[in-house]
Amino acid sequence: MLRPRAIVVGGGISGLMASLRIAELGGHVTLLSTLSLHRSGSVTLQEGINAAMDTKKEGDSPERHFQETIRGGDFLAHQPPVKRMCEAAPGLIHMLDRIGVPFHRTEEGWVDFRRLDGSLYHRAAFAGTTTGQHTHHALAGQIRHHESKGGVTLYEGWEFLSAVLDDQLMCRGVVAMNRASMEIRAFKADAVIFCTGGLGMIYGGSTPAILSTGSAAGVLYQQGVYYANGEFIQIHPSTFTGPDKSFLISEAVVSEGGRYYVLRDKEPWYFLEEWYPPYGNLVPRDIATRAILKVVENFHLGIEGEKEVCLDVSHRDPDSLYSRLGGIVETYRKFAGQDPCRGPMRVRPNVHYSMGGLWVDSCRQMTNIPGLFAAGECDYQYHGANCLGGNALLSSLYGGRVAGESAFCYIKGLEKGTDSVDEGYFTREIKKQTEDNQKILQKQGSVNPHRLHQQLGTLMRENVMTIRHNKVLAETDEKLQEMMEQWENNLTMTDVTHWANDELIFARHLRSMLHLARVITLGAFRRNESRGAHYKPECPDRDDNYWLKMTKAKYTEKGPEFSYEEVDTSLMRPCVRDYTTSGVLV
Amino acid sequence: MKEVYFKIKRCLQRGRDSYWEEFVIPYRSEMTVVTALREIQKNPVNARGQKTTPVVWECSCLEEVCGACSMIINGRARQACSAFVARLEQPILLEPLSKFPLVRDLKVDRLEMSQNLRRVKSWIPVDGTHDVGPGPHQSVRHQQRVYQLSRCTHCGCCLEACPQVNPHNDFVGAYVISQVRWLNRLPSGALNAEDRVDALMASGGLSECSQAQNCVKVCPKGLPLAESIIEMQKSATLRLFKRSLGIS
Structure with a gap:
């Protein structure tokens, strides 16, 4: 058989990971990216990548990671794929470490880990607060390597327009347009993987990059791919509003000692610490966001009457803050004009991430259209009703890898290749x-x-x-x-x-x-x-x-048609999701 | 301030005549050049009240980590997303980067930047992405140094400012040299350091730098580019020396 040929649409972290796996297995990848790779929205990811390596001897394990993820997502994720992701996470960190991601180190020289929301363990490997940027750059280097060996052909500046489906509704390629010359052409392949990111722009000025419009997912939905759990949109508790967008202040700040508070009777009231003692300022994002709304709307305690609260990290040593939170410190100084090392930051909740996305099967990342795969923020697989910090990047890496491998296997098993499909x-x-x-x-x-x-x-x-x-x-x-x-x-x-x-x-x-x-x-x-x-x-x-x-939405001319799919809860029985006590996980 | 005056250098397509078009945009506090360009998208009317087309430029993250929105603002190459209007002299002059092929208006084609990275083998050759255990140990201090170098956003400002980047030579530019320094400093990257140094010793590499040091002045991330060039020149000298003694 000829060399298996796949297309990957999207040059973010999951797209690069998928491409890498296919090239490594001996296939050829046509990688389409709407901007040049380095402009991908993935570079804005901040806080870290979860992997239960328990280097601090806290009793963490992939099983704990799995349980916290499922509970964090309020039991709405299919459990087996989440479990596999948590088990694969340490290996992914090793891989990133080897390809040049400058993870922060412990004194002994091992990868350091920080604690993020919804977890009681130090589980997120991080590179300052620009983990996404460094991860992306290291993976882009690997792609260049495969490009030089002929395994990847890169098309930067090509905008995806539609998938090409044959009469058996199998995906045979895509049609894309050059953003400069506006040339429209077809790209053929035996499988196509979509790694086209989130849809924050539907909410206007939110934290994601300006191209996170969900455009490709929207096109595929109109072509018949189911869109799942769309209603689950993550509102991040701490962002600040800049001139053109909202800027994320990630949980990295809290893990370095940041505390949320408002002034009550002129005294700082650390409401999250009071309400959720074991997790404190690191409760999952949905809970933190609702707590902030309660404080500013019901108790009218927002700063200067605005819907904002304080997030203060200024009691910490500025040198250590700069080395561990560099990106955020710099961004806040530049775009908010204040120094987080000298006083509290003013933050408010805003749209950050989409848990919902294209429906994919739980083993292969394949959508309901054969040959059409999805991974990264544009799929719906790993977060259920809420995404924990450090899991978004992990799911992009892991989902991309699974999609790459399973697309390769799918192509190997095809009876009729795209070359024999009618022009x-x-x-x-x-x-x-x-x-x-x-x-x-x-x-x-x-x-x-x-x-x-x-x-x-x-x-x-x-x-x-x-x-x-x-x-x-x-x-x-x-x-x-x-x-x-x-x-x-x-x-x-x-x-x-x-x-x-x-x-x-x-x-x-x-x-x-x-x-x-x-x-x-x-x-x-x-x-x-x-x-x-x-x-x-x-x-x-x-x-x-x-x-x-x-929730599964299917496109019809009259509007979305909804059906529902049972959640696979075979590994952990749903229980009360309560963060006011540390609770014993089953 | 109620209004902001812009003069934008426009051109429909490479090879066509370029022209200046003026815009008056209502001022909003904390507004940046990107805010103004987005206002023009919503209401493409120039200062003379004539309908025009929206200005084309490139942008993505809007927080200065993706490097997309580089342009020349009042004569200086920088990112538009962090160019606050209140701190700029008016009329604010916007021009496309001049060292790259123009696409349209303020958008240029920077694909050659990726090609330059390929020229110097800017990657770490690994056996595969499968798990073969942890990478090498690194000290905290060492990590801090490589972290700093890894922050390059490939914005192209260092190329724009460099007198040696011109049609008469094929200088790869400061960011590529800095990238090699970063990779060579990583314990896993050091194994192939000599291949990258060799690539930098070829035509278009280190020898083209004239030490103008303009790159350092414009780098939005404050990377120590001049220092990187000196360090790589030292590596190249050492390499030459070793080669002349026949020990590599």
Whole structure:
């Protein structure tokens, strides 16, 4: 058989990991990335990578890591894949250590670990507060190596437009567009892996990079891939609002001694420490976020009446802060104009991560379309209803690796390779996308796509954030449909050129964002319980009798059609998720 | 301040005429150059009130770790996301980086930066990504040094500022030399240090540096680029010496 050929869409950490595995196994990878690799959103990941190596003799183990992850995600993740991820984690840290990630060290020279949210153990390996950047750079080096050996062909500056499916609904390649020349061409392969990241831009100025629009996932959803658990959007407790985005202040700060407080009767009140003694400031993000909302909205104790609280690390030695939190200290100094070593930071909750994503099977990372795989933030697999710090990066690495390996095996087992598939599937898809672009470029209505996006962000931030009400969600869905109508019939393109037309690309992204916004909103509307990041005051408790199941949204012309999938809880029985006591895990 | 004046150098496509277009943007506190460019996207109208196209530029993380939004702002190569308008003299002049092929307006093609990294074998050859146990020990002090060098964002500012990066030579630039220093300092990277030094001794490598030290002045991450160049030159000298004695 010929050398197995795969396409990886997305040059972030999971995309690089998937590509690496395929090239290593002897396959060939066409790696498509919308920007040059180093611009990937993965570089903004801060706090670390979880791996239970128990180097501090606290009694940690992959089993504990698994239990804390499942509990942290409020029992909504299928358990076997999470277990496998936790078991693989130490090996991944060793690998990153060998390829040049400058992990912080203990005095003896071993990799150092920090404690993050939802855990009682020092489990996250870290490189300052720019772990994502260093991990990405080291992996990019490995990709260059394979490129020089012919195992990887890199296409930087290519925007994914659609997947090519044959009449048996098997994925045979993709159609993509060069962001400069706007050339549209088909790329053929026997398997395609999507590692296209999150969708924070649906909420406007959130912490992810500006290209985290969920655009590719939205396109695939419209092509028939199920979108799972969309309603689970992580609101991170500590961010600060900058001029153009929200900046993350990760739990790394807390693990270096940072404490949340507000002033009550002119005295600092460390509310998280009081309410959740064993975990203190390191409760899972969904719980910390709701606690902050309670303090600022119910008790009206926000700083200067704003919905902000203090996060203070200034009592620690500045030299050690700079060496262990360098990136955050620098960012806060630069963009907030204050020095975290000298006084408290002002933080507020904001959108950070999407636990939901493309539905994939639990062994292979394959979606419901054969030959179409997904990994990283764009899949839904590893976090359930809430993601713990240090697990996002881990799941990107692990999911990417699994996707790479299983895509390779899938190709080996194919009876009919893509080369024997009718050329017509590719030419038709190119034609379809070319016509789509022309149709968009002809739009001369009255709504600017960037303004429409601003409205979308405001709507979602106001209505589909931390606290959700059914009435509001229903109204939001109606507004979203109006916006889709606006997009279709009243959009205006101010740039109609056929060269490096970013406005056209943005208009396409916006369409995807609107579709996924409906999936998020309606998923939230239907889920009448509170679980992890999804909180409804109307039904404030978790309902395992009825809702211990995954949401699966299927695209139809009328809107998303929902079905539900039982959660595999074969390894750990769901129990009460209580962080007020250290509790004994089963 | 109520309004901010911008003069932006625009060009539809490489080879076409470029021209200056002026914009007046309402001022918002803490606004950056990126904020202004995003305002133009929402309302592409120039200072004369004429409809125009939105300005094309590249950006991604908006927090100065991805290196995407490099451009020349008031004559200096820097990141637009951290260029606060209140600290800039007006009119604020925006131009694309000049050392790279232009794509459109403020967007340039920096793909050659990845090619340069390939030229010097900027990777650590490993047996595979499978688990063969932990990497080598490193002291805290050593980790701090390599951590600093690993922070390069590939923004291209050091190339823009360097007089030796010009059409007459193929200098790889300070960031590549710094990258080699980083890899050579890692215990696992040191095993292949000589291959990378050899690559830097080839044409377009270390010998092209004229010690202008402009790179250090513009690096947004404050990397010790000049120091890296000197250290790599020392490695190259040592390599030459060893070669002349026939011991490598």
